[in-house]
Amino acid sequence: xxxxxxxxxxxxxxxxxxxxxxxxxxxxxxxxxxxxxxxxxxxxxxxxxxxxxxxxxxxxxxxxxxxxxxxxxxxxxxxxxxxxxxxxxxxxxxxxxxxxxxxxxxxxxxxxxxxxxxxxxxxxxxxxxxxxxxxxxxxxxxxxxxxxxxxxxxxxxxxxxxxxxxxxxxxxxxxxxxxxxxxxxxxxxxxxxxxxxxxxxxxxxxxxxxxxxxxxxxxxxxxxxxxx
Amino acid sequence: xxxxxxxxxxxxxxxxxxxxxxxxxxxxxxxxxxxxxxxxxxxxxxxxxxxxxxxxxxxxxxxxxxxxxxxxxxxxxxxxxxxxxxxxxxxxxxxxxxxxxxxxxxxxxxxxxxxxxxxxxxxxxxxxxxxxxxxxxxxxxxxxxxxxxxxxxxxxxxxxxxxxxxxxxxxxxxxxxxxxxxxxxxxxxxxxxxxxxxxxxxxxxxxxxxxxxxxxxxxxxxxxxxxxxxxxxx
Ligand SMILES: Nc1ncnc2c1ncn2[C@@H]1O[C@H](COP(=O)(O)OP(=O)(O)OP(=O)(O)O)[C@@H](O)[C@H]1O
Ligand SMILES: [Mg+2]
Numbered sequence: 001x002x003x004x005x006x007x008x009x010x011x012x013x014x015x016x017x018x019x020x021x022x023x024x025x026x027x028x029x030x031x032x033x034x035x036x037x038x039x040x041x042x043x044x045x046x047x048x049x050x051x052x053x054x055x056x057x058x059x060x061x062x063x064x065x066x067x068x069x070x071x072x073x074x075x076x077x078x079x080x081x082x083x084x085x086x087x088x089x090x091x092x093x094x095x096x097x098x099x100x101x102x103x104x105x106x107x108x109x110x111x112x113x114x115x116x117x118x119x120x121x122x123x124x125x126x127x128x129x130x131x132x133x134x135x136x137x138x139x140x141x142x143x144x145x146x147x148x149x150x151x152x153x154x155x156x157x158x159x160x161x162x163x164x165x166x167x168x169x170x171x172x173x174x175x176x177x178x179x180x181x182x183x184x185x186x187x188x189x190x191x192x193x194x195x196x197x198x199x200x201x202x203x204x205x206x207x208x209x210x211x212x213x214x215x216x217x218x219x220x221x222x223x224x225x226x227x228x
Numbered sequence: 229x230x231x232x233x234x235x236x237x238x239x240x241x242x243x244x245x246x247x248x249x250x251x252x253x254x255x256x257x258x259x260x261x262x263x264x265x266x267x268x269x270x271x272x273x274x275x276x277x278x279x280x281x282x283x284x285x286x287x288x289x290x291x292x293x294x295x296x297x298x299x300x301x302x303x304x305x306x307x308x309x310x311x312x313x314x315x316x317x318x319x320x321x322x323x324x325x326x327x328x329x330x331x332x333x334x335x336x337x338x339x340x341x342x343x344x345x346x347x348x349x350x351x352x353x354x355x356x357x358x359x360x361x362x363x364x365x366x367x368x369x370x371x372x373x374x375x376x377x378x379x380x381x382x383x384x385x386x387x388x389x390x391x392x393x394x395x396x397x398x399x400x401x402x403x404x405x406x407x408x409x410x411x412x413x414x415x416x417x418x419x420x421x422x423x424x425x426x427x428x429x430x431x432x433x434x435x436x437x438x439x440x441x442x443x444x445x446x447x448x449x450x451x452x453x454x455x456x457x458x459x460x461x462x
Contacts, residue, residue, distance in 0.1 A: 051360055068364065075361035078379050078461040087375070091366040121462030139365075 002027040003065060003143075003174065004048065008057035011043060018043050019198045022057070026176065030169050032189035032206070033178040036221060039195040041178040045069070045145045048176065065174075068141035072148045074132035076120035081107065084120045085135045092139055106138035107131075110164050126157035133164050144168060146177035150184065162188060182225050186210055194218045231429075238430035239437065250431070254438055257415040260328055261396040264335035265343075269388050272340040276347025276387075277373040281355050291348065297341035306404030309334040313405065326407040331415070334401040339391035346387035347377075354380050382457035385450050393443055 002025035009022035019040045033041045046052040047059060049069050068088075077084050085103035094102065107113050110130040115123065120131060129149065136144055149165065150158040158181070165188060169175050179185050185192060185206070192209040194201045194217070201215045213219050242250050279291055311317050313325040313333070324330045354376040362372045377384070399417035406413035408422060416435045423432040 046360070049364065051363060071361060071364075075358055077358075077375070088365045091371070119461050135365075 001062075003062060005060050005062070006048070006057065007060070009044075009047060009054050009059065010056035011040075011047065011052065012055045017198055019047070019054075022200050024193065024200060024203060026174075028174075028189075028191035030175045030188055030190045031177070031193060032185035032191070033176065033193050033195060034182070034185060034218075034221070035195035035201075040198040041195055042072070042147050044195065045147055045176065045178060049145050065142035066139070067143045067145065068136035068139045069145040070129075070132045070136050070147065070149055072151055074125075074128040076123075076128055076131065078121055079119070080117050081112075081120050081123070081131050082116045084131065085138050088135050088139055102138050103134075106134040109137060109167065110134040111160065126153045126161075129153060129157070129161060130164065133161065133168075137164075137168055141173055143174045143176065146175065148178050148180065150179070150181065158184070180225070182210070182222065194221070196221070235429035235433050239434035242430060242434040243438065247434075250434060250438075252411070253414055253416055253419050253435065254442075256328065256413075257396060257417075257439075258442070260331045260402070260415060261335060261392055263332045264339060264395050265388060265392040267332065267336045268340040268343045268391050271336070272343030272391070273347045273377060273384060273387070274373070275340075276344040277351045277377050279344065279348040280351035281369050281373045281376070283369070291345075294341045294345045294348070298345050300338060300341065301400065302338055302398040303400035303404065305338045306334055306401035309337060309401065309405050325405060326409060326413060328406070328413060330405040331402045331413060334405045335395040335398070338398065338401055339395050342394060343387050343391045346390055347384060350380050350383045350387065351376050382454050382461070385453060389446060389450050392446065396442065397439065 004026040006022050006024040009019060009024075010017070011019045022044065033044060035041050043052065047054055049067055050059070051069075077087060079087070082100070082103055085106060086099040089099045089102055090096070104113065104116065107116055110133055112127065112130055112134070115127065115131070120128065123131065133149070146165065150161050153161060162184060165175060165177070169188075175188070177188065189206045191203065192206050193203050194209070194213070194215070196217050201217050202209075202213065204214060204218075209218065210222065213222060275294075279287060279294070309330065310325065312319050313322070313330050314320055315325075324333070351373070355372070358372070358376060358379070362375065367375060397417065399421055402408075402413070402415055403418050403421070406415070406418065408414055408418040414422075416439050420432045420435050420439075423429070423435075
């Protein structure tokens with residue numbers, strides 16, 4: 001059973017077609033969006049999350065699910081880590097008494113309980129990314145969108161973030177993420193969606209995608225990425 | 229030449245002695261301009277945030293209007309507020325003309341557009357950076373505007389200061405609605421204008437020096453505050 005359906009989805013900005021004719025049903029628990037730079041991966045995530053309105057087509061949720069998104073570059077308020085996490089909770093109507101406990105739990109789960117009173121914008125990129133994950137996780141979303149969650153992180157931080165994503169997924173949250181790290185897609189995802197030039201090329205189970213992609217575009221992409 | 233030197237020496241003595249009349253004038257100046265600045269921040273900052281994050285018909289016209297009003301000549305503001313407050317005017321019944329309250333009103337009218345326009349610029353930059361994140365978390369535009377005002381609190385001190393600087397240094401508006409009455413509505417700028425025309429240079433010079441010092445001290449304080457905030461909050 002799918003939980004999200006895109007029909008004839010397209011987005012045009014001025015004269016540029018960013019996405020066109022996307023027909024897609026998402027049913028997997030962990031999906032990776034792959035494709036070269038400028039393929040439209042981030043744009044597609046934003047459309048799914050409702051941050052952008054499509055020029056054509058529809059995004060439909062058979063059952064409305066609560067969502068959260070972690071952006072490629074974490075955006076933190078000028079406040080402590082705790083205040084940043086509590087802010088998201090207050091927007092979702094979590095009563096004041098419960099926010100602190102949920103924030104502490106989320107920070108503990110990303111392995112940064114000691115940062116609770118630090119100023120969020122003074123943390124390193126990797127720490128901020130994990131705080132952003134904690135902020136999203138604290139909201140207990142049913143779907144979590146992740147845009148290149150490990151793009152600028154060192155290998156150790158990347159592994160840590162992968163572990164966190166694995167745990168979030170294990171808790172039943174559906175994950176949709178973009179990444180340029182094919183190993184990461186292989187480790188995390190059940191299903192791969194491959195985009196190129198704003199078009200959906202294929203939607204394939206992960207093992208099959210890496211063993212034998214059904215389009216030559218995807219095959220070339222995998223060769224290029226592995227070769228470089 | 230020696231007359232100027234003499235005046236300067238006398239001015240120094242006035243300041244050093246803590247002359248009562250001088251102190252009264254400085255105190256009234258600060259009271260009026262700080263009150264006007266506080267009122268303008270309360271009015272202009274939410275308005276600026278609304279202009280930055282809001283979406284309503286006429287928003288662009290309002291932005292252009294407020295940018296234009298930043299350059300409003302103080303004498304024109306004075307004249308308008310005079311008409312409002314004069315006995316025959318719509319607010320005449322309150323008898324505010326030629327009181328410090330009238331001066332506060334005039335300066336508030338003068339600097340609210342400045343503070344609103346500068347706030348809009350600051351919050352618009354913040355909105356560009358935070359928009360998607362705040363919407364993703366579920367913030368309404370109103371809530372986002374409030375959040376960003378607080379988030380930008382240190383950058384916004386610049387807007388408040390620009391307003392205060394303009395208020396404390398203007399002479400046209402307070403002269404018209406205050407009337408420059410000795411001991412009642414006489415502030416630094418109006419006194420300088422009057423004493424200079426009367427030829428009493430020491431008092432004018434002393435007040436001029438204090439005015440410059442006030443502006444310098446406040447700007448330095450704000451600079452230090454921003455540096456500190458930048459280091460602390462990033
Ligand atoms: N607001 C916009 N106006 C015009 N063009 C845009 C806009 N947003 C994105 N684009 C263009 O749409 C295309 C897809 O952008 P998008 O950010 O979705 O790509 P991506 O697949 O995420 O790439 P990357 O791997 O580099 O992150 C790009 O060519 C980009 O320049
Ligand atoms: Mg992208």
